[in-house]
Amino acid sequence: MWPAHHATLIDRCHAFGQPRPTPLLLRYRAGDYNCLHQDLYGPIHFPLQAVVMLSAEGSYTGGALTLVENRPRMQSRVEVVPICQGQIALIPVRDKPRIGATGWSKSAMRHGVSTVLSGERQTLGIIFHDAS
Ligand SMILES: O=C(O)CCC(=O)C(=O)O
Ligand SMILES: [Fe+2]
Numbered sequence: 001m002w003p004a005h006h007a008t009l010i011d012r013c014h015a016f017g018q019p020r021p022t023p024l025l026l027r028y029r030a031g032d033y034n035c036l037h038q039d040l041y042g043p044i045h046f047p048l049q050a051v052v053m054l055s056a057e058g059s060y061t062g063g064a065l066t067l068v069e070n071r072p073r074m075q076s077r078v079e080v081v082p083i084c085q086g087q088i089a090l091i092p093v094r095d096k097p098r099i100g101a102t103g104w105s106k107s108a109m110r111h112g113v114s115t116v117l118s119g120e121r122q123t124l125g126i127i128f129h130d131a132s
Helices: 006-015
Strands: 024-029 034-037 048-053 060-062 065-070 077-081 088-092 095-100 103-113 116-127
Touching: 065 088, 088 103
Parallel strands: none
Antiparallel strands: 024 116, 034 103, 048 088, 048 116, 060 116, 065 077, 065 103, 095 103
């Protein structure tokens, strides 16, 4: 069960040795990228995280927010998330629920940012759980 209130989640993080806040301001310049990863920082996590695009359209090229879904017994699937300035992408931290012929299962998700080719790209990453 996920807690209904953020304060309860944070209490749980602190009880499990995760006291450090995790929101991030990220700035990428030409040549910068963010390797595929999961923002898991201890045993406690909240299943969704937010990425807020701060940069205006046209202020950078490249730099696509990219999700990779590792499906059990299948090849990985990739999805590029288009976000414009002021928009928020809500993405899975670790698991994506899937409905199939035999019922529900989950895929492991990772996300990253492809290489920025020109300009500057800035985002705000909001991860709701704290880190160890
Ligand atoms: O800059 C981005 O689009 C994503 C950054 C990231 O990895 C995150 O917010 O967790
Ligand atoms: Fe991330």
